[in-house]
Amino acid sequence: MSVTAERTSVLPFTVEFAEADMADLRRRIASSRFSEKETVSDLSQGSPFDTLREIARYWGNDYDFGRVQATLSAFPNFITEIDGLDIHFIHVRSPHEDALPLIVTHGWPGSVIEQAKIIEPLTNPTKFGGDASDAFHLVVPSMPGYGFSGKPTETGWGPERMARAWPELMKRLGYTRWAAQGGDWGAIVTDIMAAQEPEGLVGIHTNMAKTVPAELDAALITFQPVPEDTPPLNEEEQAAVEQLKFAYSHVYYAYLMGSRPQSLASLADSPIGLAAFMIDHDHKSLQLITRAFAGEPTGLTRDDVLDNITLFWLTNTSVSAARLYWENTKPFFGRSGVKLPVAVSVFPDEMYLPPRTWAEQAYPNLIHYNRVAAGGHFAAWEQPEIFVDEVRNGLRSLRK
Template sequence: MITPFPIHVPDDNLADLRDRLDRTRLPEPATDDSQGIGLDRLRSLLDVLRGHDWRALERRWNAIPHFRARVDGLGVAFWHVRSPEPGALPLVLTHGWPGSVLEFEDLIGPLTDPVAHGAPAADAFHLVVPALPGFGFSERPAEPGWNVGRTARAWATLMSELGYPRFGVHGGDWGSHVSTELARIAPDRVVGLHSTMPLAAPLPADLATTDPAERRIIEKRELFMRGGIPHVMFQGARPQTFGYSLVDSPAGLAAWLGEHLDAFAENHGVSQERQVDTIALYWFTATGAATARWYWENLRWGPRTAEEMNAQPVTVPAAFTLFPGEPHPTARRWAERRYRNIVAWHEMDRGGHFPGWERPGTLVAELRDAFRHARGR
């Protein structure tokens, strides 16, 4: 059953956040920048969070048609925006961590109503933008097993309930995992895949390559694996222990999310206002532990090595947009072993891990281009 789901946080919750911020206890500054987010940076985030207008965010959110559906026993919250154009293509947009559906807020108007934004009506999409299990206003799973695979199957069910037998998929970060899996298991329904983070890895022999471009990609991946993935290890190992502080301390939550929103963007490309919107969303939905648990679930699911990935090929038309600030890049040669029908591979000169925030106009143009093949153009 699908029902409208406007959001509203009680006044008491807003007052509680202000009270906790007023009683924040912070540690001494670190002696080295490699130890984590700086004290001055965190203080700046907390100052903005203290003055954040949650009610304004609620009004923005509720101006977009928002629903909740029970899918496989879980309440899945999602935006569903139908285009005024009758020939619009249904498209599922899936976010990642430390993001949310807010990553796609600025894309909704241009994608659903291209004529109003100077583009042809033929580029219109009907959008479905679900929150991952345990994220945002989707329910927090009460049982294990809500991993990428189960989520992909849930998205397929949701699209059936919405009356969309065929549709496109897009995602970055975890959204790429869900979109890739959905395209793999339902090639008869998914007309095409677009992603900003292709999921492919080098084979052992590839590590000896002398190709300069591939060497740079390998070195960047190695740097990320050495120092850039504590979020995977911490959240994947003990999400419950780690989650207590994320749900109870706004300063702890702001430090954890803010550090990664800064680090994964190109040149700190996610504005402080966008960051605080995200921190407030995680805070008021109390999803710090649940979103950490997503890592625990998925470190126990799915292909990990290049050989395992390549043994689960994706055959639907796939288009990729690569941004230079993406911390976990992939070479096209590796991607072609898994994605067997790559129709576009575009390398941008600006942008990072959060293109919906950093380069929304570019992402809109790339999505329009990626699915023109599915429209017979």
């Protein structure tokens, strides 16, 4: 086999963590030093003291450190080199040969852990009371700098480069006709990829639609008033503007990672520091997680949350993942110019709820738009049944 063939080969990958690394994690959790309790009774100062103390107690004493390895090892894992970087991915072929190939991309502070609950229902729907005609062959990659994928050692690995890498991955797997799905960064990568219209991509599903008009988005992200020449806003559009104002004024983690990711070195040294940073993504998600660690039933369990943080810790990817914000030059919610078929699912606790009018303008080939009853930013992780139904319904018209 030639060197070139070796680099482009798709090789099996074994998920395995050293006992010494897990023992070190336990030791660091046990020796955590905490700040004092917040001076407010709400979440306005960030990750609350009581939640972090409970995270430390449960993580250090009751959490099963073998969960991440067992969860990911339940699926076929692979690795291949694309554009000079190792890309890890889960690849599960459906038992139904007519299944539609689908690549699903996670975001930050997520990982392939987010998609673990949806893999079986999407690939084997008949096992879960569904129809074989709704089956997917599923590809779930770890973004560069995340999980078991390589950590870029040079600049340039932003969402546009990922959007060029994913079609190459699907081609290597033998897929000539396929769809894509994403939320958070995965939505941005998927949107950009759809705008690039690579060979084989027939349409996308997004649960964080990029629908905001460019001039309006540029004003809101810089805390400027709505431009005077903006057409009159209907009730849904005005609500979206207010949500965007709130979101842009409460995502300073993104500004920090986007400007000084290397200054977050402490995240690689303190597991509780890492947890405090990761759980404070958006207001609704932080509410959800604090309730989970207070013993209230929510869409996420304590184990769910700690599985993801544990993967970040054991792969030491907190800083390499953060650099994606530094690399990005594209708007989070602004339009990409997608002409391919697009399915949009709107979860009620998402950072902003894209109005149908904006979705129709952003995606002239809109094939599905639905506002669901429950779920937030981490939809596949928090509400897998609703998410699976939305992916099936949203992409059904793309099947031959």
